[in-house]
Amino acid sequence: MVTFLAGGTGTPKLLDGAGEVFAPSATTVVGNTGDDVELGGHLVCPDLDTVLFHGGGVIDRDRWWGIAGDTTETHAELHRLAEAAGLEGGPRYLPAERQTAGRDIANWRRFSGIAEFMEIGDRDRAVHLTRTSLLDEGHSLTAVTRRLADAFDLDVELLPMSDDPVATIVHTDDGPLHFQAYWVHRRADPEVEDVEFRGAEDAEPTDAVREALSEPVVIGPSNPVTSLGPMLALSGVREALASTPVVAVSPFVEDRIFSGPAADLMRGVGREPSTAGVARAYPFADAFVLDAEDGTELDRPVVRTDTRIDDAADAARVAAACDRALEAVGA
């Protein structure tokens, strides 16, 4: 048994070839929910959906989000309506007293859907609509995610990190922004001053997550701050990781990064944007997989390989390195 912690695109890309090394039926994926939003009445879980769509063989492989070939009829009409009615676009954050009306899980991340600021495809929207309807019928996000995994015929088990709301709020020189407002609407332009995981102090990992974290854990090359950070902000997750073998793949090659906002975010939270900084952010990691060109010296076992992941063969190579690293620490 092995458990992957997944957020953003780093770990999902690793999962693309992990099945060659770790049997899917013995693999659990715990997904970040810190960057979820409720948009226009529907709970959107981008990091769970990337795993769902990948597992279902429908992910858009150019973007690593959304469904390949999806249409955007509703999205386009939302923009037409807003423009014709003189309604301003951009993230329309609902007032505090409206944040949880009807759904506690929406807290700190509820946006009106007028001129929808994130592009939601038409088939993609059906997933959010089904998810939200199941929540409204009284099921937990964990139970709902299992149903969706059935619908996409996933061969791994997919779990949200928590059934409680946690919202990644990026504090910037332009004020606090929900992660999606920072990343999608503002294109990571404002300067990051800090990152907050609102709700994390009261949120719990689910029993299913606690059980999954009693197995060896692989942390893929996801962004440590906003893809992994919300999970690590849960004390229950930190405690569990401290007592199980953990291998982490650095998303950096020394101080260079393949893609994404990790460097700005690491700097923003006062961490060095490098493999060394990642190692300090993951005190619970027992071993690391680093790029062959990454000469960083760490105080823990290291397995080196080419860590660039462009396709499933790359992913299988990095997964094999993770397996060797787990062996090195006796898992």
Next chain:
Amino acid sequence: MVTFLAGGTGTPKLLDGAGEVFAPSATTVVGNTGDDVELGGHLVCPDLDTVLFHGGGVIDRDRWWGIAGDTTETHAELHRLAEAAGLEGGPRYLPAERQTAGRDIANWRRFSGIAEFMEIGDRDRAVHLTRTSLLDEGHSLTAVTRRLADAFDLDVELLPMSDDPVATIVHTDDGPLHFQAYWVHRRADPEVEDVEFRGAEDAEPTDAVREALSEPVVIGPSNPVTSLGPMLALSGVREALASTPVVAVSPFVEDRIFSGPAADLMRGVGREPSTAGVARAYPFADAFVLDAEDGTELDRPVVRTDTRIDDAADAARVAAACDRALEAVGA
């Protein structure tokens, strides 16, 4: 100034040619909201939307609902997901304690969106999404409808009958069904035993509706029970109609009907399914427009014309008859 009461397709079809007789800028349309549903988190207002889409020149003229040429990508995927996940379709009515969570206006008509039992087109959905988002931002249904009317560039004023929830519940030999469950899902098959307008005793017409009802009123050939009934169930509407000139077009030709469920519904509420029955249901009507072949003798002034409406020219002919009937009662 003239005010039309609209529900179903009868009055909207009349509006298709009414502009030839009544200046659109001096015309108000009050729409039935008794058959609204909240479906998958979005408030769907079929009778308001028929007027919106007709006014915007985009209505599907074969069905007289929905947008011409609309796609149904989300709807199809909702059904695929539900089937793949083993989730039962059909109306999934949310439990009582969930009916108003977050939105009072949803009361008695909130359905989960799993395997969505009404077909919502992709562009159509953008209307419901924008409407619901504006409601969530704190606007009344009246204000929201004005915004949507702007978006569709309507030349008449469109008002919902009330900003309060009223739900048309059809009591049948198979138990109580929300009107849309009876009409769309069950295709009007169960035997009608009674029709209830839940919430009507506490609902108020808006100030804008009261003002509109101080002008001469035209009731088109809509179904008296479920298209007009919810409006007439509001004491404020009945009082207003009693003191203004009202002309009604019978949807019957004696005891025959052009289309729709009006006959079954009239019988179900103990009324004669005929022009005579309509006249008794509309005690506030001061004159009637009947079909040229309708020999019903009424105790109020009658103008006769061919009342079948297949196109805008037909509609203009019936509208002209309404105008003559209003003149006959001194309006």
